[in-house]
Amino acid sequence: MSNDIVKTKKPVDFTVGPILGPLFKFMLPVFAALLLQSLYGAADLLIVGQFGEPFNVSGVSMGSHITHTVTAIIAAFSTGTTVLVGQFLGKKMRKEAGKAIGASIVFFAIMAIVFTGVLIVLAEPALTLFKTPVEAMGEGTIYTRICAMGMIFIVAFNVLGSIFRGIGDSRTPLIAVGIACVVNVFGDLLLVGVFKMAAAGAAIATVSAQAISVVLSLLLIRRKALPFDFSRSFIRFDKKLIGRVVKLGLPLALQEVVVSGSFLVVSAIVNTMGLMASAAVGVGGRITMFIVLLPSAYSQSLSAFVAHNIGARKYERAKKALIHGIWTSLIYACLIFLLVFFRGDLLTQLFTQDPELIAAAALYLKGFAFDSFMTAFLFCLIGFCNGCGKTGISLFHSMVGVAVRVSTSLFFLHMQGVTLFHMGLSTPLASFCQNILCIIYLLIVSKKLKETYSSETIKS
Numbered sequence: 001m002s003n004d005i006v007k008t009k010k011p012v013d014f015t016v017g018p019i020l021g022p023l024f025k026f027m028l029p030v031f032a033a034l035l036l037q038s039l040y041g042a043a044d045l046l047i048v049g050q051f052g053e054p055f056n057v058s059g060v061s062m063g064s065h066i067t068h069t070v071t072a073i074i075a076a077f078s079t080g081t082t083v084l085v086g087q088f089l090g091k092k093m094r095k096e097a098g099k100a101i102g103a104s105i106v107f108f109a110i111m112a113i114v115f116t117g118v119l120i121v122l123a124e125p126a127l128t129l130f131k132t133p134v135e136a137m138g139e140g141t142i143y144t145r146i147c148a149m150g151m152i153f154i155v156a157f158n159v160l161g162s163i164f165r166g167i168g169d170s171r172t173p174l175i176a177v178g179i180a181c182v183v184n185v186f187g188d189l190l191l192v193g194v195f196k197m198a199a200a201g202a203a204i205a206t207v208s209a210q211a212i213s214v215v216l217s218l219l220l221i222r223r224k225a226l227p228f229d230f231s232r233s234f235i236r237f238d239k240k241l242i243g244r245v246v247k248l249g250l251p252l253a254l255q256e257v258v259v260s261g262s263f264l265v266v267s268a269i270v271n272t273m274g275l276m277a278s279a280a281v282g283v284g285g286r287i288t289m290f291i292v293l294l295p296s297a298y299s300q301s302l303s304a305f306v307a308h309n310i311g312a313r314k315y316e317r318a319k320k321a322l323i324h325g326i327w328t329s330l331i332y333a334c335l336i337f338l339l340v341f342f343r344g345d346l347l348t349q350l351f352t353q354d355p356e357l358i359a360a361a362a363l364y365l366k367g368f369a370f371d372s373f374m375t376a377f378l379f380c381l382i383g384f385c386n387g388c389g390k391t392g393i394s395l396f397h398s399m400v401g402v403a404v405r406v407s408t409s410l411f412f413l414h415m416q417g418v419t420l421f422h423m424g425l426s427t428p429l430a431s432f433c434q435n436i437l438c439i440i441y442l443l444i445v446s447k448k449l450k451e452t453y454s455s456e457t458i459k460s
Contacts, residue, residue, distance in 0.1 A: 023321050034300075038290055047188040089167065089227060124141045149207065176214075251391040252391050267285075279352075298328075299379040309321070370428035375431060
């Protein structure tokens with residue numbers, strides 16, 4: 001691409017016409033991409049569970065917890081890019097949208113370098129901190145360090161995804177992650193199943209799949225007519241634009257640190273119950289990712305959809321999108337609850353053939369299943385607030401949720417007759433409290449948001 005500014009086609013316009021249809025159409029590829037990413041992440045544990053021992057499962061589980069935390073932080077910051085680009089496009093400011101993307105590329109390249117070094121150096125201390133069983137320590141360390149070496153691809157994948165979502169394109173990331181998922185599964189089968197490389201093989205397969213996904217995304221984006229102006233000169237350290245991305249993304253990143261950290265703390269608490277409990281929560285944790293798939297897709301989609309309408313000062317339209325997201329998420333919640341609560345044993349059999357481990361993981365899932373209803377509200381509320389640029393509330397309610405999750409886990413741990421059901425129940429209890437806080441916040445600021453982001457407030 002030359003340094004000349006590239007003129008592009010008219011962007012996807014979320015600010016006019018029907019709401020549910022376009023929102024749902026935009027959300028479906030996001031949902032499919034998240035589904036594939038979940039399968040992609042679950043493949044490591046699933047195949048290691050089939051060909052390895054409980055200590056292999058525990059090691060990969062704890063290692064993936066740590067790498068997932070870092071990935072979640074990066075994804076949170078990338079939401080800042082999604083919202084900023086979406087708001088610029090909503091205001092028809094295409095050149096500024098391109099400059100925001102260029103500044104984001106520089107910012108995330110720095111992040112990739114920093115996180116690579118941090119994970120390599122602190123992998124073993126972190127696993128020790130979170131009470132990883134001694135038998136699983138070596139596997140967890142290997143998995144974490146190999147994934148750290150591929151951090152540049154993890155960062156690039158999230159940045160590209162944020163750009164596509166910001167311009168209203170949720171299909172291209174789906175294509176890229178779909179191919180990556182297939183590569184990861186075959187890589188796991190080869191390296192773990194055939195060559196018996198356990199955690200190391202799973203990590204190598206994951207990094208290789210991410211690399212292929214990034215290369216494919218770059219090829220696709222070069223072929224697309226983009227709805228913003230862009231040139232190589234835009235790729236620079238623009239302090240002002242990076243500051244805006246950080247301002248939007250930092251509360252979300254801190255939220256991910258707090259939330260992911262709390263799950264690591266809960267894992268540490270569960271680890272004191274023994275190797276079998278540790279492996280069971282590791283398996284259960286992979287399955288619980290599917291509980292929040294649709295709400296997570298709506299959260300990302302609403303962030304972009306609402307950002308466009310906030311940029312165009314159409315607050316009422318943004319609020320209607322929130323309502324549509326909630327009621328459609330609740331339909332999914334009912335179906336997923338029935339499956340996870342009543343047939344969790346069938347789901348856990350995908351990851352292991354150990355009868356004791358299957359029973360333990362299914363018991364954990366019974367408690368966690370109630371979170372399907374909680375997240376149907378919570379994630380949509382978060383997406384709406386993020387699209388409005390009010391990302392700070394996400395951090396606050398997450399801290400409250402963490403306090404509830406950790407305190408209830410500790411309470412259950414010291415309760416006579418405690419089981420993994422109680423440990424699973426700590427998460428929906430935390431989500432319930434977070435929902436209450438989000439609803440109270442929106443009731444308080446709703447009038448101000450309407451006054452600020454309604455078209456009638458635009459001065460001539």
